Amino acid sequence: MSRRTEMLELAILGLLHDSPMHGYELRKRLHLVLGTVRTLSYGTLYPRLREFVQRGWITEAPALPASVGGPALRGGRRGRITYELTAEGKERFAELVDHSGPTAWEDGTFDVHFAFFGRTPSHVRLRILEGRRSRLEERLALFREAAGPRRDAYTDELHRHGLEATEREVRWLAGLIESERRSGTVRPTSDVPTRGTDSATEDSPPNKE
Amino acid sequence: MSRRTEMLELAILGLLHDSPMHGYELRKRLHLVLGTVRTLSYGTLYPRLREFVQRGWITEAPALPASVGGPALRGGRRGRITYELTAEGKERFAELVDHSGPTAWEDGTFDVHFAFFGRTPSHVRLRILEGRRSRLEERLALFREAAGPRRDAYTDELHRHGLEATEREVRWLAGLIESERRSGTVRPTSDVPTRGTDSATEDSPPNKE
DNA sequence: GTTTTCATGTAACCCGTTACATGATTCA
DNA sequence: TGAATCATGTAACGGGTTACATGAAAAC
Numbered sequence: 001m002s003r004r005t006e007m008l009e010l011a012i013l014g015l016l017h018d019s020p021m022h023g024y025e026l027r028k029r030l031h032l033v034l035g036t037v038r039t040l041s042y043g044t045l046y047p048r049l050r051e052f053v054q055r056g057w058i059t060e061a062p063a064l065p066a067s068v069g070g071p072a073l074r075g076g077r078r079g080r081i082t083y084e085l086t087a088e089g090k091e092r093f094a095e096l097v098d099h100s101g102p103t104a105w106e107d108g109t110f111d112v113h114f115a116f117f118g119r120t121p122s123h124v125r126l127r128i129l130e131g132r133r134s135r136l137e138e139r140l141a142l143f144r145e146a147a148g149p150r151r152d153a154y155t156d157e158l159h160r161h162g163l164e165a166t167e168r169e170v171r172w173l174a175g176l177i178e179s180e181r182r183s184g185t186v187r188p189t190s191d192v193p194t195r196g197t198d199s200a201t202e203d204s205p206p207n208k209e
Numbered sequence: 210m211s212r213r214t215e216m217l218e219l220a221i222l223g224l225l226h227d228s229p230m231h232g233y234e235l236r237k238r239l240h241l242v243l244g245t246v247r248t249l250s251y252g253t254l255y256p257r258l259r260e261f262v263q264r265g266w267i268t269e270a271p272a273l274p275a276s277v278g279g280p281a282l283r284g285g286r287r288g289r290i291t292y293e294l295t296a297e298g299k300e301r302f303a304e305l306v307d308h309s310g311p312t313a314w315e316d317g318t319f320d321v322h323f324a325f326f327g328r329t330p331s332h333v334r335l336r337i338l339e340g341r342r343s344r345l346e347e348r349l350a351l352f353r354e355a356a357g358p359r360r361d362a363y364t365d366e367l368h369r370h371g372l373e374a375t376e377r378e379v380r381w382l383a384g385l386i387e388s389e390r391r392s393g394t395v396r397p398t399s400d401v402p403t404r405g406t407d408s409a410t411e412d413s414p415p416n417k418e
Numbered sequence: 419g420t421t422t423t424c425a426t427g428t429a430a431c432c433c434g435t436t437a438c439a440t441g442a443t444t445c446a
Numbered sequence: 447t448g449a450a451t452c453a454t455g456t457a458a459c460g461g462g463t464t465a466c467a468t469g470a471a472a473a474c
Contacts, residue, residue, distance in 0.1 A: 042455075047455090155326075
């Protein structure tokens, strides 16, 4: 029941919410959602999936019709297994989303939560965005506090760059928060003006379900 | 002997290279160097320190002169312990720096290596910067490959922002690489022109030692 | 002199990785 | 039919955190 565990739960259930999948595929998508850093190992994924089955959140279905009535799957089950979210699974996902607390604006976690904003009620989105922002602002305060010339030009540079990147992210969040407050959605606020493609201007979906 | 382990080694030895310290203090500085994310627990730090003592990389000295000849430190040793880098410790640090391989441009690791660029030979700096850059460029390629309109406006936004941040970092690295190639140092290349304070323009130190 | 903060230490636990193994599918 | 890839599975290991415990110094 630790933090990281819940994040994985969220990610897996969230992805299966979109469409049923088998583990191998799931893992690839997970790689994108967990973003950048992590490439979940099978040693984690499969046990987790079976745990979820046991909890009734997902069901497994052999993707291959086991046509042969004989000793088709003798021994351990093999062959593709397609996992599908159950009603309880959807409930659990919603619960995870709604109760998202302080961990939601932690470093590796925020992105995952953001990735499922489409299924997140507006007030929760706002809570998470604001939480994330103040988290970053705390960090900025720490950074600045430890200001002044440092050991050498490299540490200076690192410091400067970190500061700037964080400030930029805070501005980004501020923009999102503002439009969330105003309309309950994001409007595509590219810092660099996005030329053309006004097709995506209207299709910002609020929370469905 | 895992990756993370070496990173901690680098960070600890690197910090002690600057000045002797006791564990509690070390941990606070570590928090800054490891940056942002990690706050190393004592449960990790102290055992590690004793390991280093055993390997001869550092020495422990009770900061309090145990003036009382009697049962001053009966039982387990307590009171501040100041850790100091030995000659072997410096060697080990140099070795870690020189042999820095692919892990040096991994996400959580790059910053640590960068933090000790002041004690890193120029050719190694260059290797790390370039490694980091191509790492990020790989990521950009992946990102773009999975381009096109996504599930909803939120995932779009996340994607856009991630892309932009990464591109920015690549540019930053490109600048550093260029000046490293030219002069073997960084020049303070603020993206946003830094007004005033031209004091720091000349003091970029090459690798000393 | 008692509370608070600094400082060190340790054992249990947990989550994820590593490394390995095997079964299915596709393609030459 | 054999090699390469897709796909699932598991046991052992490991590093780090959590939670706990204790001691010394400082603050009140």
